[in-house]
Amino acid sequence: MSDARPDHAVGEAQPDRGAGVDWRLYLVTDPHLGGGRDAVPGIAYEAVLGGVGVVQVRDKEGDDDEFATHAVAVAEAVARACTETGRVVPVFVNDRLDVARELGLHLHVGQRDMPFARARAAMPDDLMVGLSIESDPQLAAALAGPGPVPDVIGVSPVWATATKTDTAAALGPEGADRLARAAHAHGSVRGGVRAVGIGGITPTTAAQLAATELDGICVVSAIMAAPDPRAAAAELLERWEAGKSLPPEREPA
Numbered sequence: 001m002s003d004a005r006p007d008h009a010v011g012e013a014q015p016d017r018g019a020g021v022d023w024r025l026y027l028v029t030d031p032h033l034g035g036g037r038d039a040v041p042g043i044a045y046e047a048v049l050g051g052v053g054v055v056q057v058r059d060k061e062g063d064d065d066e067f068a069t070h071a072v073a074v075a076e077a078v079a080r081a082c083t084e085t086g087r088v089v090p091v092f093v094n095d096r097l098d099v100a101r102e103l104g105l106h107l108h109v110g111q112r113d114m115p116f117a118r119a120r121a122a123m124p125d126d127l128m129v130g131l132s133i134e135s136d137p138q139l140a141a142a143l144a145g146p147g148p149v150p151d152v153i154g155v156s157p158v159w160a161t162a163t164k165t166d167t168a169a170a171l172g173p174e175g176a177d178r179l180a181r182a183a184h185a186h187g188s189v190r191g192g193v194r195a196v197g198i199g200g201i202t203p204t205t206a207a208q209l210a211a212t213e214l215d216g217i218c219v220v221s222a223i224m225a226a227p228d229p230r231a232a233a234a235e236l237l238e239r240w241e242a243g244k245s246l247p248p249e250r251e252p253a
């Protein structure tokens, strides 16, 4: 599983919105695992200080107004952490297109939420739209064109997880690697379509994914349920980086 990236200089037709984003560690929030909605902004703040480079606000309950109030609080906490660290951390909204548009945040949708083309067409051109991908045919369809492609795919799930049980079958590291390679090889975005893995990722399993072509790991419980979210984020990133520096086919002891 090499790091080689294709050269996309020829044929690109879509802005490379994911350029400059640190995709290595992506946090998806969950009010239940975090101890309630009010606790989530503080966890997101700590997580960014620990090294999280992307945050998605996910809350399956409440109406759009409640969600929007919550998303603003999380985005403000992320902005505070960015001011303190000098980093730029994009914030995505899970599922809710109207809230993403209203707040000017990025959007992540799944296969059963709405057609990707509809989401992309409704979002401002400068904002990213991510899409969950659970299989090779889903990815082929997402990249088939002629329309825009996702800025990032959530390769889902890598492993089965108690956090979300209504998922497709687990892809495993090999399936995640295959999908990430296909996404990167897509020629209509200069850097290729970014790919993060989600589902069952812990400090122990993170290193296994470092050998894949994924751009990063995406977690819910490993940070939201951690007693110290900043330390949890730092450990995940450290394990990911440690896995990257190993020769192929080896994992840390």
Ligand SMILES: Cc1ncc(COP(=O)(O)OP(=O)(O)O)c(N)n1
Pocket: 028, 056, 058, 094, 095, 108, 109, 110, 111, 112, 113, 130, 131, 132, 133, 153, 154, 155, 156, 164, 196, 198, 218
């Ligand atoms: C980055 C990322 N990848 C996958 C998902 C899962 O999206 P979806 O399948 O729509 O499930 P819900 O999260 O909406 O329950 C994600 N949220 N983020």
Ligand SMILES: Cc1ncsc1CCOP(=O)(O)O
Pocket: 028, 156, 157, 160, 161, 162, 163, 164, 167, 198, 199, 200, 201, 218, 219, 220, 221, 222
């Ligand atoms: C939102 C989502 N989509 C696929 S798996 C998942 C949950 C991942 O949670 P965890 O990181 O706790 O396994």
Ligand SMILES: [Mg+2]
Pocket: 094, 095, 108, 109, 110, 113
């Ligand atoms: Mg969804």
